[in-house]
Amino acid sequence: MSATRQPVSEEPEPDPRKPEARESGTRGRTRRAILGAAASVLARDRAATLADIAEAAQVGRSTLHRYFPDRQELLNATVVDSFHVVEQSVAAAAIDQGPPLEAMRRLITAMVDVGDRLAFLFGDPRVLEEFSACFEPDLSVPTAISLIERGQAEGVFDPQVSAEWIQQMLYAVTYTGWEAAAKGLLPRHGVASTVIRTFENGVTAQG
Amino acid sequence: MSATRQPVSEEPEPDPRKPEARESGTRGRTRRAILGAAASVLARDRAATLADIAEAAQVGRSTLHRYFPDRQELLNATVVDSFHVVEQSVAAAAIDQGPPLEAMRRLITAMVDVGDRLAFLFGDPRVLEEFSACFEPDLSVPTAISLIERGQAEGVFDPQVSAEWIQQMLYAVTYTGWEAAAKGLLPRHGVASTVIRTFENGVTAQG
DNA sequence: TGTTTTTGGGACATTGATGTCTCACAATGA
């Protein structure tokens, strides 16, 4: 969850890696607009054109290239940015505190809130593969494994299946809820509760 | 489920539409190899190259073009073929007979068996959109809605959520199971039972 | 206001996927 902030291996190369530091307010805003549009568009179509993304960001294609020289750079930056957004949302859920079931409910709510970022990051395994192939995976994938295992130990979560499977289901159900909301099948405000309900009890009538 | 076999609107154009009829055994075999490879490859990467597909089918790229003049033709044919495969598998489950819960279990088992075809058809909504935009949607999407509604009426499935949502979950859980098996997270033989278990009861310990 | 920064659009060259065609070889079937 928490990014390793230890200055263990500071950029081996002295290249100017820190464009997201403090740029003139305008540049920062443009940069964020592009990254947001990229995550949103690519979440729905991973083969989207740079022109598509530029249009969604309400920015000229040349401006996009000015910020991100090539497609891969944009991809990488979008991965990093999306990680930060997700990380922040998940951190606020404090999943290592309180009863597992309640922690999980907070986590799901947090995940639904950043649904498009999750869809971008995990909708296509290739995205993450390419990224972590280029860089050290200094971004720890947000993991709910410890929470799940804690819940299993306390007899709250099904101990008959692996924690990894439950985590897969967590992503799957959350993603499905986000998708259903995107296509109007679920009302925005009811997504989290429906996802929680189904995730916990499945589809059979409780009785 | 069952394709409308009524000769309502027979091909308005008299073009030679029926290549899959009876071709010399060899051609049929090659054709099926290409369609199978296309579904399998495209399920994992919808941006896959025709060269990729030809390679997976162990066929030259020119042979592929000989069978399917352009990419869209291949896409359409693969959709039709995958529908037939899924349809056949689902039909064998006889989901309109017997107790809903057992029917659903048969359905899930059938779906897991044709996981890659489902992943191809439903992994990217665009695939089906483009297809049904070109042709009359004379292919009825395999629907479990009636089964789900029957189950809800009998008090077996959760009546608090919509049948559409439950169907979305059905696809999502099945797909996740197929994916988990593909990456070795679940043993092949345990996929169906795990999917059924989670689909029915969610992830909480039953008690 | 004037100056600097940022932007959008257009004009390229480049690249990779696609689609077409030809030809020699292999497989099938009589």
Next chain:
DNA sequence: TCATTGTGAGACATCAATGTCCCAAAAACA
């Protein structure tokens, strides 16, 4: 065996996405 059918490899032309530049206009800033 021979004739037909089906195939793979390669040479092309085409096309769309990409990446690079430049320049005038708009926006931000002092």
